[in-house]
Amino acid sequence: MSVSKLIWLIPILPLIGFVINGLGRKLLSKTIAGVVGSTVVLASFVISLLVFMEIKAGHSIATIHFFDFIHLSKLNIGFDFKIDQLSSLFLLIITGVGFLIHLYSTSYMHEEDSKDFAKYFAYLNLFVFSMLLLVMGGNFVIMFIGWEGVGLCSYLLIGYWYKNQNYTNAAKKAFVMNRIGDLGFLLGIFWLIAKTGTISYDQVFTTAALDNLSDTDITGITLLLFVGATGKSAQIPLYTWLPDAMAGPTPVSALIHAATMVTAGIYMIARSHVLFSEAHFTQHVITVIGLATALLAASIAIKQNDIKKVLAYSTVSQLGFMFLALGTGNYVAAVFHVLTHAFFKALMFLGSGSVIHAMGGEQDIRNMGGLGKHMRITSITFLIGCLAISGIPGFSGFFSKDEILAGAYAHNPVLFGLALFAALLTAFYMFRLYVITFTGKFRGTHEQEHHLHESPWAMTLPLIVLAILSIIGGYVGIPEALGGHHELAAFLQPAVPTAAHQLDHGTEYMLMGISTALVLVSIIFAWMKFKNYQPEGEATGFGKILQNKWYVDELYHAIIVKPLNALSSFLSNIVDKKGIDGIVNGVGKAVNYGSRQLRWIQSGQVGAYVLLMVIGILFLFIVQFFYPFW
């Protein structure tokens, strides 16, 4: 049996898991719910692996058409899947990392009621389903279905503990901000439909279709699509939802807000690279936004004290790196970084979950310290994650980040400088986090110290697997300068072209040398600075601005939320009630008033009626007399 016959099972299996857990949440025990939830994703992973092998072997699996979703005479949107190198790679990331996180969740969420436990797994499965739709879709509409679907699941999972108002606020914020991006995405799709009459990848990304598009069209469409990407992938100006999204359970943060969903924007742009490569203005915009986001988020991360917030800002920053790569036309590097980032960031989130679990829900690193002694596996794997994200040679992050930096250098050395600075900040805040959390003396309460323990195997196993992947994951893309072949680029070649730039090996060695040396300095600096960390008081000056995240949330509140609410109240209370309804009621009142004024005529006196009658007759006579033909 050909593997392509099984492809429909990949998304359907998590959907089945969702249905079972969703409908049976009252009946299923925790064990069954967990097993069902994890098994379906594992099965999807196995099939994805088969599909991946098939494609790796060179059997191309083309677009698969299931049924007509919308079929009009001028517009035909099929329910299509497109499985190629790019999507099969994402399938592996989603189902693979997804399975590990499901496994981790069975233990992490164990204290929930069995009803909520099943609900959690139902949502998680639904998320995997939507994410799979997103990457498997054969046209922009199917992608958009997945796109909104993951947004919904993100909303549901952030607000999973629905009794806490801050959490539900965060969920709402995430959804609404995503919707702003989605509107951009939708308008981009509509623009595409209006000009080319189709949205299927196979038809849009052909020269014939592209000839129908003027330069303005391409720039406009790509900019709108990019707006969608900024929403989902948390870039300036729509990034503020991601740090708040940490309200959700930690495995959710690992899966949705680090490894998979937030990379949807990168996937989308890589998928439509044909359009983006034509739009130079958009590429500049993407570069600038990506770099700015990387720097801004990294600077904020330095001063955060919530372990998950640090990781969240780090995610935003890393996503900025990926967009920088996309903007410089270095699509393979972006996808490569998605891959390695999925490993090490999921690892660190799960590690932080393990810490939070051990600390009994405590997330403030000022109250931690010295955890390495108690949680050896967590500590070591977390360290591996930190080394990987910092870009220490030998770890996966080194290869992908180096590729992005090299691409930036080839584009413009200034970009390289700024990106390197962001990378240094990354190393600094990651090791700040590590040192404060895992070394030194414990600063929490006695009770917490007594309670400290290593997590059970269901939590440590994913950590170990991800740690190994964080180390070896980079070896799929060893650059030629280091004697590799960059197998990932070769694999992706049919779907995503390799960047055009070529640096000579000497320059590449130099760049690697500079970045490695500076990163090491940055790490040592951080280690020294925080070795004997004592919580300080309120930050002042610049530190305070950073701690308050550049006051961006406050700014948005002041320039968007508040005016909108004021406008709405004005419309509701003044325009609608007094204005429009006032006019309507005014008509009624005027009639009423007029009638009351006319009432004196109806005096009830017979004489008055007769008098009026006579006057009327006289009037008619007079008119008749003077204007006989009127």
Added chain:
Amino acid sequence: MLGTYFTFPELMIWLPLVAGILCFFTKKESAAKSIAIIFSLLALAVSVTSLFYTADKFSSYNNVNYYWMKYLGNSLNIGMDGTGRILTLLTTLSFPIIFIATSGRSYKNAPAFYGLMLLTQAGLTGVFVSVDALLFYFCWELALVPVYFLCSKWGGEKAIPTTFKFFVYTFTGSLLMLIGIIYVYLHTPARMFEDHTQVAHSFSLTAFYNANLSATEQNWLFWLFFIAFAIKMPVFPFHTWQPDTYDQSPTSVTMVLSGIMVKMGLFGVIRWLIPVFPLATANYSHLVMILAIIGIVYASCIALVQDNLKKLVAYSSIAHIGLMCASLFAMNEVSVQGMMIQMFNHGINIIGLWIVVEMIERQTGVKTISQLGGIAGKAPVLTIMLLIIALANIALPLTNAFTGEFLMFSGLYTFNPVYAAFAGLGIILAAAYTLNMIQKIFYGEANIITADVKDIAWNEKLVLGVIVCIIFVVGVYPQPLIELTKSAVNMLVSKVH
């Protein structure tokens, strides 16, 4: 055979009409209730059966013509095209849902209540199937009158003034339309009946389509008709009757009003406005669309700060209808097709929303959003149902409204990108106010008011389950609905271009 004696549209009118009259003669509430449920289900069965007889060779099943006021050039001509079919399906589907969902509630003078409800159904069906202008107007008013009594007699404490306003408002529109109808009638060609009687003018649809009207005449006649339809929909700025009426009417009537009756306005535009006055439509389409789009943003903004749950749903409905109106006037295949299936989907979704709202209001006695909270912990099934319906209402993909909104926006964009962008603001605002509502009502800790909320009963579970099924089935596979209305859409679009 069925078709020999009774055609489908006839049956769909007669069944509720007869049942309605029967209800008036019953004494007990349970009897009236069963009559209502049984006959509305029968009508639904007829309507579903009729879907299998859409091919042309069966047209005699769907069309019938009796002599009625022949001397005026009028006849009792009823028939269904795609538009009529999808709307009668919505009507016949909605009424059983409404009856079953609210069957837990008891009304004073119940026989009259159910009788009037069924008469409303007959009137609504009549509007959607009539092919003669006079008959159309007759049914239009027939649908309105029972609603007036229903609202004023069984409504909330401010029902009388509110209903009065509603009635005068819509009736003003109707009268303007009547003037328009008579004017067009006087400009129609002579009508020859089958028995060779000839009458000077004609009320038939084809005669209206061929009426001899100059561009200037069309321009002012357009407004006579449009204001009537705009009030019914309602389009900004003719909407102020709606929130109050929805707020004050008994909920089952509100469901009829918001689910089906607003579609009368859209239907009127589709069948009696655009094809009759194509020149004027082309002339004023921008103006109407701008009004509608202002309405979308305006109503969404108001919904954002609305603290009354029922009014919030009302304003969200205004926004959605505004989008449908705008895309109808965009007049291209994609947008009209989207609007066509959205009429159906919006009806289903909003009735579902009202069912949930009614349950909350009945159990807590409160419809102020800020006083509620924490229902999710008390009634999880209700919460999930509402979540699905509310998300369908804001057109999340794979729910029914997505297809419609996607097509509408797409067509609107083809017509004018700026309009689509502004209307798109409605998408964002809709998400904001819907999630606000869900958060305030369902999330958080339960308070004194919501402490005793119970989860839904079997009848509500049944109808909400049906609604949720429709939401997903249509959401995943909307093509049948598209096929049902395709020819009607193409005919309408070709009338203008």
Added chain:
Amino acid sequence: MDIKAYIALSLTLFTIGIIGVLVRRNAIIIFMCVELMLNAVNLLLLAFSKMHAMSPAAKALPTYASDAQIFVFFIMVVAAAEVSVGLAIIVLLYRNTHSVDVNFLNRLKN
């Protein structure tokens, strides 16, 4: 005699009738004034009928002399009927209110 004299007399009678209806408050007198107006009209009809009969063109018709006079009879019959009904109403009014003052009878107001 000149027709103008008839018209003048009839107008005078009619005006007296109108003024009577307008200024008097006694229902019976108002009633009599109404009769006066009716009779003024009757007079005018007769006068015109007579004049019309003298014109040569009218003579071609068989009923040339009697058209208007038939009207007069009608009016008289209707007036008689009216009087009987009207007087009955006034009598009833008097029984109920002990007054035939029309200004007192404004119950239709409000």
